[in-house]
Amino acid sequence: MNTGSPAWTTWNVRQTIRCAASKWSVPGGLTKAIQVAACESGPDLLDYSTDGYAGTFQQAVEYWPERHRST
Numbered sequence: 001m002n003t004g005s006p007a008w009t010t011w012n013v014r015q016t017i018r019c020a021a022s023k024w025s026v027p028g029g030l031t032k033a034i035q036v037a038a039c040e041s042g043p044d045l046l047d048y049s050t051d052g053y054a055g056t057f058q059q060a061v062e063y064w065p066e067r068h069r070s071t
Helices: 010-023 029-041 061-067
Strands: none
């Protein structure tokens, strides 16, 4: 789906994980967060599965609206 935004790269995703890990407590820190992302999504950190899971950490898409918070 093209939203008019430039495509994210693996570098962009890793930088976002790095930023989040520095802002919020992540068990295992940055290294563990990147390891989990690689395990969940493999080389494509923006992976979408056919069974309803998506994104770097393969979250269930059906719950995304409930998890979204405006800041």
